[in-house]
Amino acid sequence: MMPSAGSCSGALPAGLSLVPIAAEHAATVVRWRMDPRNRPLFLTADAITVTSQLAWTVRASADVTDLTCVALLAGGPVGMVALYRVERGEAEYGRVLVDARHRRRGIGGAVSGIIIAHGFARLGLRCIHADCLAGNDPGQRLLASLGFARCGVWRREPSGPEVVRLGLDRRAWARAAMGTPYERHLDQVLARTVTTKCAPWAPAQAGAAASTMET
Numbered sequence: 001m002m003p004s005a006g007s008c009s010g011a012l013p014a015g016l017s018l019v020p021i022a023a024e025h026a027a028t029v030v031r032w033r034m035d036p037r038n039r040p041l042f043l044t045a046d047a048i049t050v051t052s053q054l055a056w057t058v059r060a061s062a063d064v065t066d067l068t069c070v071a072l073l074a075g076g077p078v079g080m081v082a083l084y085r086v087e088r089g090e091a092e093y094g095r096v097l098v099d100a101r102h103r104r105r106g107i108g109g110a111v112s113g114i115i116i117a118h119g120f121a122r123l124g125l126r127c128i129h130a131d132c133l134a135g136n137d138p139g140q141r142l143l144a145s146l147g148f149a150r151c152g153v154w155r156r157e158p159s160g161p162e163v164v165r166l167g168l169d170r171r172a173w174a175r176a177a178m179g180t181p182y183e184r185h186l187d188q189v190l191a192r193t194v195t196t197k198c199a200p201w202a203p204a205q206a207g208a209a210a211s212t213m214e215t
């Protein structure tokens, strides 16, 4: 059965917050990403260690185009999500992962809806892209529930797994009123260090650049 498009409920788990990824999350992120159930679901299945994750975190923290966030419930980490390569009115959505003990409770949909709503409503993005392995059914369904549309398929290596490229443009997001349930909660869920990190795309620039998603 094909995933239904744009069906994310918009419900937010109580007490959910998103903070920038930091050194204190390194061990948890390594545990999540190296879990044999999660590792094959990401495009980069390379081994990571706490040391390499700490070095990556320093780079991501200094990168003003990278909003990689950890989701907290009652102060404890339950997952992560990112908008990255936030440039010229476009961005990549990804690095989404929910701790296996907290899945199917709306956290993945909520953190995704919040970060995408921030991207469109506050950063002025015109288009958000995503890549997901074709065989990752929960990932594909999550993307479809957020309104992402399939653009094409590719492989990192000729013998590698098929990757689906998807896109979500702000007009489709607005038409489906996908952001409505999230926009009023942005300041409650997003730490100020998240909302102030990336500069908004200026409307004058937005008008000048052509988007591959807008026709």
Ligand SMILES: CC(C)(COP(=O)(O)OP(=O)(O)OC[C@H]1O[C@@H](n2cnc3c(N)ncnc32)[C@H](O)[C@@H]1OP(=O)(O)O)[C@@H](O)C(=O)NCCC(=O)NCCS
Pocket (backbone or CB within 6 Å): 007, 008, 009, 038, 041, 096, 097, 098, 099, 102, 103, 104, 105, 106, 107, 108, 109, 110, 131, 132, 133, 136, 137, 138, 139, 140, 141, 142, 143, 145
């Ligand atoms: C994908 C993932 C982030 C979903 O997190 P989650 O908190 O369980 O997601 P939610 O409960 O918010 O579900 C949102 C939607 O995702 C889809 N979904 C999530 N888990 C699913 C599953 N096991 N099977 C089918 N669809 C699923 C559904 O469309 C769901 O909406 P619904 O509950 O109305 O049917 C989680 O399964 C995960 O961390 N997987 C491993 C990492 C990964 O694959 N990341 C995605 C890379 S593209």
